[in-house]
Amino acid sequence: MNNxxxxxxxxxxxxxLLGILTPAFAQQGEKAASAGxxxxxxxxxxxxxxxxxxxYITVDPSSKLLYVPRSTHTLVIDSATGKTVADIPGQQRxxxxxxxxxxxxxxxxxGRDGSVSVFDLKLNKVFGKVKVADDADAIIFDPASNKVxxxxxxxxxxxxxxxxxxxxxxxxxxxxxxxxxxxGIASDGRGRVFVNLEDKDKVAVIDTKTMKVIDRWSxxxxxxxxxxxxxxxxxxxxxxxxxxxxxxxxxxxxxKVLADVPIGAGVDAARFDNGxxxxxxxxxxxxxxxxxxxxxxxxxQTVKTQMGARTMDVDPLTHTIYLPTAEMEPAxxxxxxxxxxxxxFVILVVQPEGK
Numbered sequence: 001m002n003n004x005x006x007x008x009x010x011x012x013x014x015x016x017l018l019g020i021l022t023p024a025f026a027q028q029g030e031k032a033a034s035a036g037x038x039x040x041x042x043x044x045x046x047x048x049x050x051x052x053x054x055x056y057i058t059v060d061p062s063s064k065l066l067y068v069p070r071s072t073h074t075l076v077i078d079s080a081t082g083k084t085v086a087d088i089p090g091q092q093r094x095x096x097x098x099x100x101x102x103x104x105x106x107x108x109x110x111g112r113d114g115s116v117s118v119f120d121l122k123l124n125k126v127f128g129k130v131k132v133a134d135d136a137d138a139i140i141f142d143p144a145s146n147k148v149x150x151x152x153x154x155x156x157x158x159x160x161x162x163x164x165x166x167x168x169x170x171x172x173x174x175x176x177x178x179x180x181x182x183x184g185i186a187s188d189g190r191g192r193v194f195v196n197l198e199d200k201d202k203v204a205v206i207d208t209k210t211m212k213v214i215d216r217w218s219x220x221x222x223x224x225x226x227x228x229x230x231x232x233x234x235x236x237x238x239x240x241x242x243x244x245x246x247x248x249x250x251x252x253x254x255x256k257v258l259a260d261v262p263i264g265a266g267v268d269a270a271r272f273d274n275g276x277x278x279x280x281x282x283x284x285x286x287x288x289x290x291x292x293x294x295x296x297x298x299x300x301q302t303v304k305t306q307m308g309a310r311t312m313d314v315d316p317l318t319h320t321i322y323l324p325t326a327e328m329e330p331a332x333x334x335x336x337x338x339x340x341x342x343x344x345f346v347i348l349v350v351q352p353e354g355k
Contacts, residue, residue, distance in 0.1 A: 039353040040288060040303050040321070046082025046347040048075065054324045054345065056096035056138065056269065059313040063121070066313075066322055066347065067097035067106065074108055076124055079315065079322070082347065086124035091117060096139040098148045100163035107148045107161065109136040116150055118167060128167035132159040133175055142187040145208040147173070149193055151182030158182055158195055158204075160211060176211055178204050184228030184270065186237065188252065194237060196225040203228070203239065203250065217255035222248040227270030227279055238277040238289070240267035247279050247289055249297050259297040263287040268310035274319050276300075282310040286323070286350060305348055308340070321350040 052070030059066055059079060066077040071093055076086035092112035099106055099121065108117040114136050115129045133155035141148050141163065148161045150172075157175035165172075180197030182204075187193050193206045197216070201223045205215040219225045219239050227240025230252070237250040240263065247270065249259040266282025277289040277297075286303040309325035324347050326340035 040286070040301060040350050041353060042303070042305060042348050043320075043351040044082075044349045046077070046349065048077070048082070048084065048345045048347060049343040050075075050345055051343075052345075053340070054311070054326075055094070056311050057313050057322055057324050057347070058097040058099060059315045059322060060099045060121075061315045061317045062101065067099070067108075068324060068347070069094035069096060069108065070345075077347070079320070082349075088117075088119055088124055088126060090126055095137045098139040098141040100141045100146075100148060102143070102146055103163045105163060107139060107141070107150075109139040109150050111135045111137055111153075114152065114155075116148070116161060116172075118165070130161055130165060130167070130170075130172050132161070132172050133157050138183060138185045140185045140187055140193075142189070142193055142208060144187070144189050144191050147208070149185055149187075151185055151195060153181045153183070153198075156181055158185070158193070158206060160208075173211065176206060176213065178213065179216075180204065183226040184240070186228045186230040188230060188232045190232070192252075194228060194230065194252075196228050196239060198224055198226055201225065203237065203255075205255075215255060217250060218257070219248045219250070220257070221260055222246050227267050229270040229272040229277060231272045231277070236272075236277075238270045238272055238279075240270040240279045242267055245281075247277065247287060247297075247299075249277075249289075258295055261287075261289055261297055261299050263299070264302070266310055269312050271312060271314045271321070273314045273316055278312065278314065278321060280305070280310055280312040280323055282308060284309060286312070286321070303350060305350070306346075308338070309348055319352055323348040323350065 068075040074088040091110045095109045119126045133152035135154035138151040150159045160173035180200035183196040183198045195204045202216045222241030224242040225239045229238040235252040239248040263279045264281030264283045264285035271278045279287040284307040288301040290300045309323040312323040314321045327344035328338035331338045
């Protein structure tokens with residue numbers, strides 16, 4: 001009789017424990033499923049080498065080419081093989097490349113002389129330069145206005161350039177005063193361009209018809225916003241912040257912050273693709289964020305990349321992410337950055353599992 005009671009007690013106890021633990025296990029399973037859906041890895045490494053630094057990398061999915069600024073020249077690389085197919089010279093301190101498919105032109109920002117080099121996408125030959133403003137940096141093409149927009153950090157302006165500009169006689173458009181230092185730029189393709197103001201902890205909203213700032217949105221609790229990406233379909237901005245280290249999600253309808261999630265140190269770029277937001281960080285991590293339930297965002301994976309891989313771009317056709325970096329020498333002191341080792345430049349190729 002005592003044995004029967006003992007077994008009944010054990011069965012009841014096990015049932016009670018299962019009742020407590022089952023929801024927890026289910027919750028963990030949901031998280032694992034989410035992480036599994038966003039399972040990325042470094043699939044290969046393109047060993048490029050050569051001289052020069054690097055900044056923003058640009059993917060042209062239609063031509064399957066990568067455009068990689070290397071300070072004084074811009075490499076054109078086959079995105080499938082990593083082979084360099086062209087090298088565009090003539091810059092002093094380049095930062096980024098914008099592709100304008102409507103005109104068959106590419107545009108390279110040059111911070112040292114405050115200009116933009118315009119080149120032919122087929123010939124990879126420079127047509128000429130357009131003067132913009134001091135510290136020409138981030139650059140994008142906006143299909144709605146058929147203009148290229150250049151963020152000029154020291155000048156505190158955004159400069160529009162017609163994609164079909166007459167290089168013999170034409171000039172850039174009137175600079176748009178931002179009242180802050182521009183960093184990342186994004187377009188919704190419907191008449192608005194968004195610009196991070198790194199020193200003001202805000203995002204400026206520009207109407208591309210009037211070419212005026214129509215609003216400035218706070219990124220709090222984030223600060224020092226640099227990377228910027230957009231999901232135009234659902235009206236979401238993804239802002240990579242350095243102080244503190246987090247990815248901020250903003251509603252483009254009203255500028256309200258919807259979420260903030262932690263990321264690595266030294267973010268410099270953010271991208272959105274196929275329902276996922278990415279933030280690449282100098283500390284060798286790539287954060288992958290997802291809306292796991294309505295209005296709730298989580299980091300579903302942190303991909304180990306390589307120290308210095310702070311910028312990136314993504315091919316929307318293959319969902320492949322490309323991150324430039326190099327082997328780094330240790331920093332000399334607390335106030336200096338690590339320096340790249342000679343001829344060690346590479347491009348990391350990050351793909352979803354199964355690719």
